[in-house]
Amino acid sequence: MTHVTFIHGIGNKPAADELHNIWLRSLAAGLDGINLGAEGITSSMVYWADVLYPEPDANVAAYESLEENTAKEIDADAHTRPPVPATIDEASFISGLAFKIGGTLAAAEAVEAMPTNRQLEGLPYERIPLPWPLKKAFMETFLRDVHHYLFNVEFSPRPGVKYKVQDEIRNRFVKAIAKGAAEGGKHIVVSHSMGTVIAYDCLKRVAKTKGVDAFMTIGSPLGLDEIQDKLRPEWTRADGYPSNKVKGDWVNVFDRLDPVAGFDPFFSNDFQFGGKARVEDVEVVNEGAWRHAIVKYLKASELRGGFRRLLKI
Structure with a gap:
């Protein structure tokens, strides 16, 4: 029996079971939807939001909304304050990412402001720009979550609980992959946002991670030099494909105006x-x-086509 292991991205999330169901509903919606249960395919969610956030996001309806100014991947509160660099290496990492993510947001604004007769080919005109508080909260969330994982920061999301962030999340991913492998059939990892960094890190750099049959990254920041530099020495441009753990194909899905993926969305040259x-x-x-x-990505026909190719259905 085929099994799919999902892993979510940046920011706070609804509780694990609710989040898993949101992904399944989004993937199944519409005439071309993929209903995993109906196909006899099992699935699970690697949940790590509780490592960085005190409690799950209770506003499930807002998270699942498709309103064009909704950004529930972020949680604009004190828990998403940007990291304070302790070393020159960390300062360079944070400033480099902030510059590139900010550039992608500015590019999206430029497209939004264009008159319809001058729109970029393939990019629809946007009439509702993102307000500055939302952009600021997104930047702080992204920088904090990525930094704390890649630098393995010791962090306490709530009283009485403390984690080494990378160690804890790696352990959860490795356990989930082992459980999925125990199903005995084809095993596919589908990752989003920061989840793509976690999945790649474990599949390429953690020896005890079990192998999988295929890999999908969605809205991924893995194309950014700053993140690739933190994945060395195991990552190199000429041999970045995690072939020791991914037996089959890797499909990378992106939107050019996605601020996480848009600066360098193409992986075929970076993960050879x-x-x-x-x-x-x-x-x-x-x-x-x-x-x-993610609820928008999972409804895209191009993503579903790529996923069907991985599932071979």
Whole structure:
């Protein structure tokens, strides 16, 4: 029996079971939807939001909304304050990411402001720009979550609980992959946002991670130099494909106006296998001004086509 292991991205999330069901509903919606249960495919969610946030987001309806100015991947409160760099390396990492993510947000604003007769080819005109408080909260959330994982920060999300962030999340991912492998059939990892960094890190750099049959990254920041530098020495451009753990294909899905993926969305050149391109890059155009939402990606026909190829259904 085929099993799919999901892993979510940045920011606070609804409780684990609710989040898993949101992903399943979004993937199944519409005439071309993929209903995993109906196909006899089991699935699970690697949940790690509680490592960085004190309690689950209770506003499930808002998270699942498709309103174009909704950005429920972020939680604009004290828990998402940007990291304070302790070393020059950390300061360089944070400033580099902030510059590139800010550039992608500015590019999205430029498209939104264009008159319809001058719109970029393939990019629909957007009429509702993202307000500055939302952009600021997103930047702080992204920088904090990515930094704390890649630098393995010791962090306490609530009284009486403390984690080494990377160690804890790696352990959860490795256990989930082992459980999925125990199903005995085909095993596919589907990751979003920061979850793509976690999944890649474990599949490429953690020896005890079990192998999987295929890999999908969605709205991923893995194309950014700053993140790739933190994945060395195991990552190199000519041999970045995690071939020791991913037996089959890797499909990378992106929207050019997604602020997390848009600066460098193409992976075929950055994650080669023996010096040759092997990743399949798939572009989608999500609705609305906020392009990073997983519920939008999972409804895209191009993503579903790539997923069907991995599932072979």
